[in-house]
Structures are given as C-alpha cells and as structure tokens.
Amino acid sequence: MHPAPRALRRAAAAVTVALLATAVGCAPQPEEPAAGTSSAGNMCEKGKLATRTSGRLTIATDEPAYEPWFKDDDPASGKGFESAVAYAVARHLGYGKDKVVWQTVPFNKAFAPGEKTFDFDINQVSISDERKKAVDFSSGYYDVRQAVVALKGSEAAKAKSVADLKDVKLGAQVGTTSLDYIDDVVRPTRAAAVFAKNDQAKSALKNGQVDAIVVDLPTAFYITGAEITDATIVGQFENQGGTPEQFGLVLDKGSALTSCVSRAVDALREDGTLARIEQQWLSDAVDAPVLK
C-alpha cells in the first residue's frame, strides 16, 4: 500500500474536523417565539391568535371520527357533540366556520414531541395529571363516565355490581380510561382483552370472544342503540377518587393558546352553550344503573 502524500492526508483530516465542527455549530436552534404573544392582556384578541396558520384555526381529530362525537365521519359538518364543541370554541376565539381547518391526526401522533401541526386536538381525550406532563389540556368540556356493554341475556348482562364482573372476560380499547377502570376498579380474574380500535372490541363482543366491553357512556348508548342492537348497557362505574373524569382539548406542551382556549371552554360552560350542545347530541345518553 502506498501511503497517500502527507499533505493530502493532513488536508483531509483538517476538512473532516472542519465539517464536524460545522455540524455541531450549525445544529438548528429553537426559533424565537412569534411577536405579539408577549403581552398577556391582549393575548386572546379575537381572530388574531398566534395560530399555526395566521388567521386560521387548525383543529385535529382522528379518523374514523365516531358517532355520537362526529356525524358520518365528517368533523367539518358541525354535527356531532365534539364537532359542535370545536366550532363553538373557534367562534369564541374569533374564528368563524370558514376559518376552521380540520386535520386528521391519529391518537398517538397527537402527543409526540416536536412541532405540532394543529392548534388543538379534540378526540375524547381524558385529562389526567400524568398526561399533563406530555401535553397541555384546556379545561374539561365534558364530564364522562364509563359503562359496561354486554349482549342481552348473557351472564355478564346480569351483573348488578362491580364484584359481579370479576369472572367476566372484559375488553376495552388501548389507551383509554375504560381500560384503567377494568384494571383498577374491576380487577378481573382473567386479563382484559385490549383492542387497537373500538371497532375490533365491538366485533369481539359480537363474536363472543369477550363477554363485555367497557366504553364511555355516550358511546355505549350509541352502540346499543344503533350498532349492536342485541347488546345492552349493564351499568356505569362511579367516578374514581370522587372527581369526575373530563375530556379536554389537547394542545402542545407550553402552547401560547392554552389559556385562551381554556378561557373559551370555561365561558361556554358558564353561558350554557356546552349544556345545550350536550342536550342536542348526547340526549340519548340518559343514566344507566350505577355499578357499586
């Protein structure tokens, strides 16, 4: 092997070091926050928030968007509870229906660190302290309770209490508080079946692969009313720890919009808008017996 001329080797080494130095030096730095978000008093100026796209509000949800939260898998219709809430919040922030852009973002993608592509996400996400470490939440816009659905006439449908569900094969969707209720409240003798989507949980219920599934109450009413008509709501769980579980809008951690969006939700709750929307879209969800 002929050694390369010394000068050439030195040059190569020097170039390498220089390149590495630039790689370190030129790593992207965080951008300065956009101007106009500094003064807290004027932060929530109607229609002039520091949104992703100036003058527009980008709202995310998963696909498919389920009833009764969205109608016909079309979040932009304004029909369905969450679609209506999203537009009410947008209107309160000064963005009319024509200024709202919908975006499909899967559940898991909504919490990934890094730049968010949306202003807020509305997807039946329950607020919890643990989750607050990863994202910002608005105030709660809906108090949710969990319910058990089983096929009519099955053993599981006869359950009157949490203890009666001990030996039942239960199923729930992954990443939901429904699953937490199974693991923490029921503590069944057989491990819960965990599904990627509620659709698969419904199939498994119909096929007899699980005896009962746990979903939130409005979903339970929708399933028993429209999707699996030979299923029935066994009952609902009491709130854990005395505080009601709530759905919140999801924002980027440290988002400049969190306080404005929270204020909008609070205002809508106070002036009765949320109650009206709930009445309109979730009125079928009357009370189910409580499983003690």
Add this chain to the structure above:
Amino acid sequence: MTVNKEEPAVGSGEHDARDGYVPSQRRLDRERHKRARARRATAIGALSTLVTAAVLYLVVVNAPGWPRTKETFFDWGYAREAFPKVLEGLWLNVRLLLVCGAAVLVLGMLIAVARTLRGPVFFPLRVLAAAYTDFFRGLPLIINLMIVVLGVPALRLQGVTVDPVLLGGTALTLTYSAYVAEVFRAGIESVHPSQRAAARSLGLSNRQALRYVVLPQAVRRQVPPLLNDLVSLQKDTGLVSIGGAVDAVRAADIIVGRSLNYTPYIVAGLVFVALTIPMTRFTDWVTARMDRRRAQGGTT
C-alpha cells in the same frame, strides 16, 4: 529443516530454540516496525471512533428538542414500569413463534413438495399449491389476520375456536407457510437434475430420490433464508394483538396510551432486538459452517 531468512513466517514472533534459528536483526526490525504500525492504526481508529461518537452525541444533545425528546422516549421510571409487563407479553410472542414456526416448516415443505411433483396425474395438486402460495404471499398479513381473527368467529361454526390467539396463530401460519414453501421450492429446484438422474439410475424410486437425495441437499442450502423468515415471523407474532391478546408491543401500547410517554416502545423494541440477536448469530454460524463444508469439497 531449512529456513529462508529472507522470507520468514510473517509475524511468527516465537522462535523455536531447538532448531538453532536466530532471527536476523533485519527481521526483528521489520517485526518491530509492523507492531508499531499496528499500534498506530489502532490508536487512529480509536481516536476517529471517539470523535465520531462525540460529534453524534453533541449533535443529538444540543438539538433544540432534546430535553423534550429525552423525557418522552428515555424516561427511566417508565422503562422500569414497562419492562416486566413487556416481558410478560413477550412470552406470548415466544410461544407463538415456537408453535407457528414448527407448523410453518411442515406445511411449507408439504406445499413445496406438492408443487415440484412430476407427472400429469398431479397437475391439480400443483395448481392448488401454486394458487395457495400466490394468494397468501400477496395477501397483506394484517388483512389476513383481520379476516381470520374477527371473521371466522362470526360464522358461528360449531367446534371452531374463537380464541384470538389460536386464530391469529392460524393466520400467521397460512401466510408464512406460503413464504417458506417458496424458499423450499427454490432449494429443491436448485439441486442439479443429475443428482436426481443418478439416484434414479441407482434404482431409487421417485419418492426415495426426493427423500434421500434431493431434500437433504435442498434443506441444507435453504437454512439461511429459512432462518430469515423465522426472525421475521418472530416480529410479526405481535400482530395477533388485533384480536385483543396482549403481546409485548401491546403491553407497551397500554402504558403509552395512559401516560403519553413513549419509553415503553423503546423498551419493547430493545427486547425484540435482544431476542433476535441470538437467532441472527445462529444463522451466521450455520451459514459459516455450511460454507466451510462446501470449501472442503463436501457434499453439495
């Protein structure tokens, strides 16, 4: 024994005193020089590795999003919580791998033999085997699983299980035996026709020729690609979670969904890699062993 002093064994280092050989000064110098060169090469290699590692580290750690990424993907507390649950789920992956792996090998071999049968009487069998491999190799595994795990129970057939793990295992076996059948077929067809002709001329029947001459050679040749498919199967076993069974990845999923922290995924990923490494090393070892045999002019 005469030793050519100009061309000694390279770097022999040890000098046998019994043959009265004394290495020349020139040889000692040459060996010293070689050792020095080797040391220098090692030092330079170590230094450049160190510099590269340092630069990568600095680029990652100085990235503006690193603190957030670190707490989202590398949180020790969540890793500790996830590890036992992921291992519990992994037991399901391992059991599926063992059972499905065995079933796949048997079924794949049967299909491959059916496809390579000679004679016009076997025509329908050949067509069936070909249709099977075409269909199941082309059908996306996830759709196959959906149909088998969620569709078959809907038929409400008496005596057919609704257990999602058994059904999922069946779906995996269907897809993978199509892959493996093709591997076996390639192996069978790669055995030179003269081997079969020689076997037949020795008076072996067609079946015996296949059994004693062709298949042993075909299987030995196909070990690396077979193990490749087995490693792939091991990772795909997790897809049976579609029916609600909790495997390693789904166990991680559960914690991720609750906490919105991605560390459990990293844990599950590393556990799978740790499981794959021994299999990969085994594959390499088998390949090397076969190459050695072939190099010695053994049976190929």
